[in-house]
Amino acid sequence: MNAKPRWIDEEYRGIVRTGFRLKKRVFKGRSPFQAVEVVETAGHGKLLLIDGMTMVSERDEFVYHEMIAHVPLFLHPRPRRVLVIGGGDGGSVREVLRHRSVERCVLAEIDPLVVEASRRYLPSTAAKLSDKRCEVKIGDGVAFVRETSERFDVVIVDSTEPFGPAKELFGSAFYKDVRRVLTEDGIVVSQAGSPFYEIATIKNLARLLKPIFPVVDAYLFTNLTYPGGLWAFTYASKGLRPLRDFKPARVSAARLPLRWYNADVHTGAFALPQFLKDALGRR
């Protein structure tokens, strides 16, 4: 007898859903912030879900994490100190630490349960959280950037959607504090949602960044396991322009074992489709 296949589906805005063939449920917990779940799938390894939304799929998390980390880190001429806000799964930290110039990476994650579940069930994503160059600070990232006296060359805002615990990460006060903690020529990149299904997220982020940073842009990639596939980051910097200040030769010289990002992909990611250019008021 064949059992009926079971699926774990993520609904998005009530109109579309992405489902993964379920092998078994591995972990389910609830923190003061959110529901955290790990499941094993037939084709994507383990998934980490927060409030029912897929955050990490073992099979293709490399795409998201390479794009959020290497775009700013290959643009900055010598990134030494990096701050990751959110990203308790450790994938962004893992990619950051591939850069030998990086001396220190601080992860500010509000929810210890995300870190614990990732360390335990997603070691290929989370392992570098134990690297001696990484410090995991459990606490509110917004308060951290408001209060810290540290300075960073790159800040990565690896957040969930703009509600719940992540809401303040989509506000102007937070980005003014980010500017303060950034060194000269510092860069901040931020998860900015699905521009096709929810264009307001990236429009609002771009609008609030513009008075704060002289360089503001957006870049895209295909997220294989997020609904809608097309996913965006905002890019902002005190001085570095994402294409004109990019040195492709640095990418080949670094010889990192990457599967998605390369110098062509860097440039291509800033080629925005026309509907998005129009929405962001760009030529």
Next chain:
Amino acid sequence: MNAKPRWIDEEYRGIVRTGFRLKKRVFKGRSPFQAVEVVETAGHGKLLLIDGMTMVSERDEFVYHEMIAHVPLFLHPRPRRVLVIGGGDGGSVREVLRHRSVERCVLAEIDPLVVEASRRYLPSTAAKLSDKRCEVKIGDGVAFVRETSERFDVVIVDSTEPFGPAKELFGSAFYKDVRRVLTEDGIVVSQAGSPFYEIATIKNLARLLKPIFPVVDAYLFTNLTYPGGLWAFTYASKGLRPLRDFKPARVSAARLPLRWYNADVHTGAFALPQFLKDALGRR
């Protein structure tokens, strides 16, 4: 009482699925070739499904059709005669006919039911099939290119997956015939599947194109409603190189009302992620 929401799900390789919230089923038919279905969804307008696979979603079909048509048509300096094989929904023909240089567009579609259902239920996609510059030939596209004495500047292979009626469209004999019907500097682009989930499709296509055409490449875009999101086309030409022979000024001069394609997107689409470069043996 709220009825339980109904979904229409497309399974892909038994491991992932994409679902659309169903409003109502509009049409279901079966031709000698395949099952053809039209449904109305809550968030994506109508969908055309063939053998259960989403071919067209009214909300975002522009992405696929702009990318399959405008990449070759803006590369060719003066496309006058275009052949579309498959694509009975009419979306590719609609984009082709936006180019004023095009005098004639032949659509060779094997299944009259696809054309009929699209004309009736998807008029925004199919309307240009009635344009006086378009001739719809119901019949086997493989036989058409083998037997025709016509010549074309661009051939667009807008096929379903490499099985069923489309199988021969993924073969070497077919592409030798395509070369024969192409004018000097002619271009052929072909739907090449999901490089992430099914890399064999694009690898095989690229391998069989190489001995037939001096220029062979691949380009990508995010298909918002195909499973996996990342979708590929192969590009082959008797002489035109997809980046070095591209004139961005032609795109702005044409002033077409496009929502996805623009000159930056053209270039960015040929920036292949590292895993795909590696698979295709490219630097």
